Amino acid sequence: MAISEAEVRHVARLARLALSDEEIAVMQAQLSAILDYIAMLQEVDVSNVPPTAQVTGLTTVWRPDVVGEMLTQEQALANAPDQQDGMFRVRAVFDE
Amino acid sequence: MTEYIATIGLEIHAHVRTLSKMFDGCSTDYAGAPPNTRVSVVSLGLPGALPVLNARAVELAALCGLALGCRINERSIFARKSYPYPDLPKGFQITQYDEPLCSDGAIEIRTAAGEVRRIGIERLHIEEDTGRLIHSPDGSSLIDYNRSGMPLMEIVTRPDIRTPEEARLTFEKIRQILVWIGANSGNLEEGALRCDANVSVRRADSDRFGAKVEIKNINSFRFVERALAYEIERQIRILEAGGVVEQETRGWREDLGRTEGQRSKEYAHDYRYFPEPDIPPLVLSPDWIAARKAELPELPDARRMRLMETYGLSWQDADLLTQERPIADYYEAAVAAVQRPDGAKEVANWVLNEGFRLLKDRGEPPTALIERMPVQRLAALIDLVQRGTITRAVAKQLFEEVFNTGADPEILVAERGLTQISDDDALLAAVRAALADEKAAKAIAEYRKGKTTAIQFLVGMVMRATKGQANAQRVRELLEAELQ
Numbered sequence: 281m282a283i284s285e286a287e288v289r290h291v292a293r294l295a296r297l298a299l300s301d302e303e304i305a306v307m308q309a310q311l312s313a314i315l316d317y318i319a320m321l322q323e324v325d326v327s328n329v330p331p332t333a334q335v336t337g338l339t340t341v342w343r344p345d346v347v348g349e350m351l352t353q354e355q356a357l358a359n360a361p362d363q364q365d366g367m368f369r370v371r372a373v374f375d376e
Numbered sequence: 377m378t379e380y381i382a383t384i385g386l387e388i389h390a391h392v393r394t395l396s397k398m399f400d401g402c403s404t405d406y407a408g409a410p411p412n413t414r415v416s417v418v419s420l421g422l423p424g425a426l427p428v429l430n431a432r433a434v435e436l437a438a439l440c441g442l443a444l445g446c447r448i449n450e451r452s453i454f455a456r457k458s459y460p461y462p463d464l465p466k467g468f469q470i471t472q473y474d475e476p477l478c479s480d481g482a483i484e485i486r487t488a489a490g491e492v493r494r495i496g497i498e499r500l501h502i503e504e505d506t507g508r509l510i511h512s513p514d515g516s517s518l519i520d521y522n523r524s525g526m527p528l529m530e531i532v533t534r535p536d537i538r539t540p541e542e543a544r545l546t547f548e549k550i551r552q553i554l555v556w557i558g559a560n561s562g563n564l565e566e567g568a569l570r571c572d573a574n575v576s577v578r579r580a581d582s583d584r585f586g587a588k589v590e591i592k593n594i595n596s597f598r599f600v601e602r603a604l605a606y607e608i609e610r611q612i613r614i615l616e617a618g619g620v621v622e623q624e625t626r627g628w629r630e631d632l633g634r635t636e637g638q639r640s641k642e643y644a645h646d647y648r649y650f651p652e653p654d655i656p657p658l659v660l661s662p663d664w665i666a667a668r669k670a671e672l673p674e675l676p677d678a679r680r681m682r683l684m685e686t687y688g689l690s691w692q693d694a695d696l697l698t699q700e701r702p703i704a705d706y707y708e709a710a711v712a713a714v715q716r717p718d719g720a721k722e723v724a725n726w727v728l729n730e731g732f733r734l735l736k737d738r739g740e741p742p743t744a745l746i747e748r749m750p751v752q753r754l755a756a757l758i759d760l761v762q763r764g765t766i767t768r769a770v771a772k773q774l775f776e777e778v779f780n781t782g783a784d785p786e787i788l789v790a791e792r793g794l795t796q797i798s799d800d801d802a803l804l805a806a807v808r809a810a811l812a813d814e815k816a817a818k819a820i821a822e823y824r825k826g827k828t829t830a831i832q833f834l835v836g837m838v839m840r841a842t843k844g845q846a847n848a849q850r851v852r853e854l855l856e857a858e859l860q
Contacts, residue, residue: 296460341655345394348416350401353413357412364518369518
């Protein structure tokens, strides 16, 4: 297996996914298969190729410091599943 | 007892004073605004929204870098830093990682003991601030994204700091520089400037560094000192007991006077940085960098040195006068307006002794002096003293009155007849009246017995009787003559 059970649990937790033990086992097998497949790329010699994060060739795209249009509070909250006092309402953040 | 050495580094987050946010055109004027009214699709992290860098934020951050002695890198890139809390709605923060805007600077601080220490600046990079989370008693959290995307610079020092005092001085120095060049408001209460600290402790006889503990949320100069002093003690206690300090993030709880463990280790460093695909590399031309260098004003350290050399001020006086740029400008303008050889020292004394004292009593900041005691008023007052028109005692009263009411000291002197009394007939009458007073009897007897300092009491009596208008030097001479 290219990935351990503990690693799967860790990644699931980072992704905020609650997985059962059976699902963890399935994911471990599937993720390992994917990683094994992707590992084929290791065979390519990229020692002379810089990492590619940009493909446009553009540099220094910036804008002048000018205030533009903003959303209203109503627009901002239009798709919020829950709201209160003009704010987005979510489950408590620091109770882990 | 074993000696321990602390190693401290600071991370300072500072808002950049722009009109619009880092990556969109939302106003940065969010203080007091209704929640979620300074937002756009970018600051709300809506799918498909494209961030575009604020050119002015780059300029100001680069200026700060130069002022901190850093080099501006001709190429820097942006990165995504994973962030699993909802106050940044994208799930990541746009920041800079391995190629920051500025690198390798240093500042100088001076401890209370007079030791000058050089503190390295590892880097300055630009990023975005998070929104604001409000924790509700019902177990939910409310989010206001007005602050989300505010332009931030993060300044990271090298671990050159050895004591809580040096940490506070470093934080103060960096604030002074950022405010000086107009890049930050310096307002710690409003969160425009925030400080985290890394601290580890090792035995003096060992080269092995201890585990690094990060302390978050130490957002006042006093807290920096207290939190670090507490944390260093805590780590020493653990080592003394034969324990091991755990690498972790702790928060300073001012209300409890201690640090507390925060995030679990498992998450602390899982930032999974990767290059930001939506923002092309920032490439700054040598001309652009030269233009920033040309914009850089004379900085506080250089200004302090110049005030010492040009005006003969002490280090302490020059330091106080260069804490803020408007005060330094005010001081030099006043010296120029006084136009007398010893004007520089006079102006410094009035500003530091009278001006700052009155401001402190009223809880006002030093810059308030500029309006309360305009340069021309201060110069006129000093001129009245130096011409001998009024006594120093009267000048002190007038200073406070001008400070409070904005009145013209020359008009006050004319209206109230406050002119110094140097006329011998008038002075002699006052001197004789004082000597005849029964309250003078004891001092007279002491003086005659050879205690010459007793005359000071008698001078004081005459000064009070003349409301401070008597020429004190002449009064003393007349008293001496009368008591022969």
